[in-house]
Amino acid sequence: VYKDSSSASRSVAKEIENLIKVKQAQKQPCILGLATGSSPKGLYAELVRLHKEEGLSFKNVISFNLDEYYPMEPDSVNSYVRFMQEQLFNHIDILPENCFVPDGTLPKDKIRSYCDEYEAKIEAYGGIDLQILGIGGNGHIGFNESGSLQNSKTRLVALDHITRVAASADFSGLTSTPRTAITLGVKKIMEAKRVILMAWGESKSNIIKESVEDTVTSQVPASYLQEHNNAMFILDQAAASKLT
């Protein structure tokens, strides 16, 4: 628990910096699982600063994003491709061919095989070294909504009403907010060697308590992380305020 989200974000950035450097020394790629949304913005700003001011290189980083709305064009203002370019990729030296975000433009009948290939690509790199997560008000991780199973695969999902309401401000209203998305499944998240979930603010405090202290349940997919052997929740004081 940190006093505020900026100091918390800096500590996560430091951990990523250390991991990248260890992998560089070993001449290995560093496989990062990345999230979008408001929670990781401070982290990405700090990674950009580490690149610009301290020369941290991302040339050995391979990134896999958690999710993308479906349907979604990559150059649309609300696409997660665009979010990642604006918040991170355009400001660091990561190679564009090493940045993977689920493709929101596929015809529906191609999605199943595409999702299998997305997972196979992660496996070909030896799995995710460090997975960054935010948490939805309903406990979703990625877009694994309430009811997602622990062994769920990467797939097309229907977004919960509460998730669509949270996103509707970006889409100027609920009717134009996507109803579906492609998400990395819970299984691949749980297979990551290290998981860091970040949450800020009072509005996340109830779901943080449920995820950390209540029973593990598919109703709150973030609660599955209790069963991960190297997962950490990084919180500000407000998000941690309901923990006993």
Ligand code: F6R
């Ligand atoms: C985004 C994602 C979502 C968000 C979650 C929290 O890639 O996977 O699970 O992390 O909805 O969003 P924010 O950070 O905007 O509160």
